[in-house]
Amino acid sequence: MHIKQATPALKAVAALLLTAALSSCGQSQNAGMPAAGPASVGVITLQPQDTVITRELPARISAFTVAEIRPQVGGIIQKRLFTEGSNVKAGQVLYQINPDTYQAAYQTAQASLAKAEATLTSADLKAKRYSQLVEIKAISSQDNDDARAALLQARADVATAKAAVETARINLAYTRITAPVSGRIGKSSVTAGALVTANQTTALATVQQLSTAYVDMTQSSTDLLRLRRDFAKGALQNQSGKAKVKLILEDGSEYAQPGELEFSDITVDSGTGMVTLRATFANPTGELLPGMFVRARLEQGVRHNALLVPQPAVSRNQKGEAVVMVVDRDNKVHARTIKTSQTIGDKWLVDGGLQGGERIVVEGLMKVQDGATVKPEPLKSNASAAK
DSSP: OHHHHHHHHHHHHHHHHHHHHHHHHHHHHHHHSOOOOOEEEEEEEOOOEEEEEEEEEEEEEEEEEEEEEOOSSOEEEEEEOSOTTOEEOTTOEEEEEOOHHHHHHHHHHHHHHHHHHHHHHHHHHHHHHHHHHHHTTSSOHHHHHHHHHHHHHHHHHHHHHHHHHHHHHHHHHHTEEEOSSOEEEOOOSOOTTOEEOTTOSSOSEEEEEEEEEEEEEEEEHHHHHHHHHHHHTTSSBOOSSSOEEEEEOTTSOBOSSOEEEEEEOSSOOTTTOEEEEEEEEEOTTOOSOTTOEEEEEEEEEEEEEEEEEEGGGOEEOTTOOEEEEEEOTTSBEEEEEEEEEEEETTEEEEEESOOTTOEEEEEOGGGOOTTOBEEEEEOTTHHHHHO
């Protein structure tokens, strides 16, 4: 009876001894482990350098020359003399309008001219005779004056008839509708048998010169003003010659031919607040087609002693401000707010908050916090990262 009452007490004591033994063992194991050292992080040293400042802008392709073909006389289209989508040369006949009525008008004008010239010959002879007769008082001065006036009128009639012949000839020539410029012609809006009128609203076809293409870009007036201020205070320097432009096509590829900026518009669109810029590009293979949307990368100037920070090194605080982790001489990390303006490749262009020679953390940001001591290790790509 006494043994059965002591058994639970013994079990409790044994449990307490076992717990103490396990706790002592754990403490001895923790005491034997070395303390954790500073976290290793990858850093780069910022190197100031001259950097070409670029801006990527939305743009659209337009033809270098566009000529809409319209008839200058009315009539029935007899023939279409070109293949849609083909290249045509300046002066090449594209359409033939029925010339019969214009041919008849030309011949009538020629006949009127011949009649006027015959009348002029008669009036000239009569005026010469009357000038002799008036000297011997064979005729009155009035008759002589009338003969001279008839001569002048006959000469005017000849000039009028010549102008009528030239007008008829021009109208007859207009029945052959020709290409005003060389280029690629689009589809025809009419077929043989269609009635057309002079200077009609609808173009018969359109010829576009594509060997050279225009690229029209839009930039906000705010960006343009900031750019001009940077030039004024010397933050940016003009490059010699015209600014270079590169194109990013719709599929993301870069167009092989570089372009040049031609001009910027002198007015701001009141609806959008944008300014139009225009560049020219060689288009020998016809890859650039009118109406295509592209991205234009415009070189705006050179910034001397610019600082570039890899994008992975930049985070954002709760205010949305750009923050980097700077490693000081004692290898302690400090969070610092910086100002960035734009990306250049895979890097941020720094406008303020950093200086050349400072080290910033690029790899291992998740392992450090503000004020912590770290073990900085220069990245192998330090040189390339700074560029």
